[in-house]
Amino acid sequence: xxxxxxxxxxxxxxxxxxxxxxxxxxxxxxxxxxxxxxxxxxxxxxxxxxxxxxxxxxxxxxxxxxxxxxxxxxxxxxxxxxxxxxxxxxxxxxxxxxxxxxxxxxxxxxxxxxxxxxxxxxxxxxxxxxxxxxxxxxxxxxxxxxxxxxxxxxxxxxxxxxxxxxxxxxxxxxxxxxxxxxxxxxxxxxxxxxxxxxxxxxxxxxxxxxxxxxxxxxxxxxxxxxxxxxxxxxxxxxxxxxxxxxxxxxxxxxxxxxxxxxxxxxxxxxxxxxxxxxxxxxxxxxxxxxxxxxxxxxxxxxxxxxxxxxxxxxxxxxxxxxxxxxxxxxxxxxxxxxxxxxxxxxxxxxxxxxxxxxxxxxxxxxxxxxxxxxxxxxxxxxxxxxxxxxxxxxxxxxxxxxxxxxxxxxxxxxxxxxxxxxxxxxxxxxxxxxxxxxxxxxxxxxxxxxxxxxxxxxxxxxxxxxxxx
Numbered sequence: 253x254x255x256x257x258x259x260x261x262x263x264x265x266x267x268x269x270x271x272x273x274x275x276x277x278x279x280x281x282x283x284x285x286x287x288x289x290x291x292x293x294x295x296x297x298x299x300x301x302x303x304x305x306x307x308x309x310x311x312x313x314x315x316x317x318x319x320x321x322x323x324x325x326x327x328x329x330x331x332x333x334x335x336x337x338x339x340x341x342x343x344x345x346x347x348x349x350x351x352x353x354x355x356x357x358x359x360x361x362x363x364x365x366x367x368x369x370x371x372x373x374x375x376x377x378x379x380x381x382x383x384x385x386x387x388x389x390x391x392x393x394x395x396x397x398x399x400x401x402x403x404x405x406x407x408x409x410x411x412x413x414x415x416x417x418x419x420x421x422x423x424x425x426x427x428x429x430x431x432x433x434x435x436x437x438x439x440x441x442x443x444x445x446x447x448x449x450x451x452x453x454x455x456x457x458x459x460x461x462x463x464x465x466x467x468x469x470x471x472x473x474x475x476x477x478x479x480x481x482x483x484x485x486x487x488x489x490x491x492x493x494x495x496x497x498x499x500x501x502x503x504x505x506x507x508x509x510x511x512x513x514x515x516x517x518x519x520x521x522x523x524x525x526x527x528x529x530x531x532x533x534x535x536x537x538x539x540x541x542x543x544x545x546x547x548x549x550x551x552x553x554x555x556x557x558x559x560x561x562x563x564x565x566x567x568x569x570x571x572x573x574x575x576x577x578x579x580x581x582x583x584x585x586x587x588x589x590x591x592x593x594x595x596x597x598x599x600x601x602x603x604x605x606x607x608x609x610x611x612x613x614x615x616x617x618x619x620x621x622x623x624x625x626x627x628x629x630x631x632x633x634x635x636x637x638x639x640x641x642x643x644x645x646x647x648x649x650x651x652x653x654x655x656x657x658x659x660x661x662x663x664x665x666x667x668x669x670x671x672x673x674x675x676x677x678x679x680x681x682x683x684x685x686x687x688x689x690x691x692x693x694x695x696x697x698x699x700x701x702x703x704x705x706x707x708x709x710x711x712x713x714x715x716x717x718x719x720x721x
Contacts, residue, residue: 312371318386319364320519321719324453326356329711335360336388336453338590339650341669342698342708350708360387360413361453362517380423383438389414389425390452418463430470432486438462439486439501440587442529446553446574448637449517449644450678451692451716457674458631458648460551460578460587464489466501478510491547491586494607495536503531513557514567514637515574516644516680519688519718521567528554535582535624537613542604543613543622547582557638568639579628579653585612590628593652594668594700595625626653630675642680649673659701669708671699688718 259531289565324335331349332342335358343350350575356534365384372378390404390413397409437443441460448459455461468486475481487498515524535547559571584591590612597611604620614624650672659665676694683689689715698708 259330280693286534310368310370314369319721320362322359322361322519323717324361325359325715327713328354332710335697337456339457339588339672341594342589342696342710344700344702344705345707346705358410360410362387376426378425382419382421382423384419385415386418387413387415389416396715429471430472435463437465438469438587439484439503440531440533441551441576441578442503442505442531442553442694445524446555447515447517448574448631448633448646449515449642450676451680451690451714452694454517455589456676457672457696458629458650460576462587469538476485478508480507480509491535491582491613492537492609495538497536500534501531503529504528510564511557511560512564513555513560513572514571515572516635516637516642519720523561523565524555526555533583537582537609538606539622540604540606542616542620545622545624547580547624549575549578549580549583551578565592567637571636573634575632577630581624581626582613584625584627585610588650589630591626591627591650592672593655595655595658598622615658617657623657627651628653640682644678645676666700666702669698669700673697686720688720690716
């Protein structure tokens with residue numbers, strides 16, 4: 253029994269060595285879609301032959317495991333944020349949380365994913381199944397440690413994090429047609445093509461960022477030599493289940509397949525083409541007696557390789573400029589994660605409500621009606637990359653456009669922040685293909701409708717290490 257166990261261990265170890273030595277194999281399909289096939293896990297018959305992973309129904313399928321172990325050290329000059337900043341407001345300077353600092357050390361953003369590729373069918377269908385988890389879940393009732401005594405301890409929050417599903421979907425492709433069914437990135441903002449090159453655990457303020465269950469159809473049509481036009485539409489998980497209708501999204505994207513630049517954030521490096529994209533969303537909401545507004549929003553995204561890759565694959569000596577502008581109603585707290593601008597949400601006990609509606613989508617205005625929060629946001633960034641180094645800088649801004657409707661008492665008015673501004677500088681160094689070190693300095697500044705405490709500022713200093721596989 254011992255010899256069999258030792259032989260099995262030796263086989264697994266031999267499998268891991270060549271897999272870890274392969275260069276530039278760390279971009280999972282979930283971060284920027286690609287046509288690369290899933291790599292087999294490990295050798296079996298000889299040193300180079302793959303180990304066939306079989307299941308009861310997926311004959312001949314191959315499995316690729318990917319992910320990373322991330323360790324973060326984060327120092328904030330206020331006690332306003334946890335690892336993921338989102339669009340959460342910074343505590344005012346007249347509060348203890350706004351005056352005292354915070355230090356976090358965390359591995360919660362570590363990630364594990366699996367991609368199963370099934371052989372192409374006789375009819376030409378290519379199929380992939382993707383499942384990805386991380387550890388940014390929460391075991392307690394509250395979303396941050398210490399908010400309610402006994403509800404969630406720091407030990408549980410940081411040392412015993414809960415698993416969270418990031419992606420879980422099937423990807424079907426035949427010719428120019430592609431379909432995705434399950435939980436993955438939002439089409440609004442054509443995520444994740446245009447994410448900024450940051451060290452911080454995304455999303456940062458002002459960026460579109462969301463994953464949810466959906467059924468999407470997309471057509472990729474060659475419109476010229478080296479250029480494609482992508483058209484897509486989906487029916488997605490609604491913002492409020494009592495709306496009785498899915499959320500509807502659609503978009504157009506023009507992209508070059510030859511002129512590409514490196515987009516580097518967190519643990520990943522992806523090559524993205526010169527491109528521009530438009531997208532839109534309709535978000536139905538319903539209440540029992542205080543209004544049934546439908547949110548509408550649009551976004552424009554772009555990426556320009558100012559110094560493009562020499563071959564479309566190498567990141568060495570590339571410079572990219574990217575940006576995003578979006579706005580509308582009903583996207584706060586959803587596509588703009590954590591965004592409330594200080595507007596109280598609609599609770600289940602609110603008169604005229606039909607169940608709670610998540611904070612940030614809207615609130616009760618001065619007439620007693622449910623009104624969607626109107627927001628406008630933009631961001632831009634530059635990123636320069638060498639073979640092992642990358643540096644990025646960016647700025648973003650978010651504004652509330654109808655906050656006066658919710659400022660009908662002095663207390664409500666003072667709690668509302670009509671503007672969020674954010675800037676960062678990030679540096680990344682790849683010591684090996686599988687080991688990245690990075691650091692970032694960022695500042696978030698909120699402008700409140702409070703004459704005595706108009707500005708609240710948080711400076712963040714972050715150091716991170718990524719072991720990628």
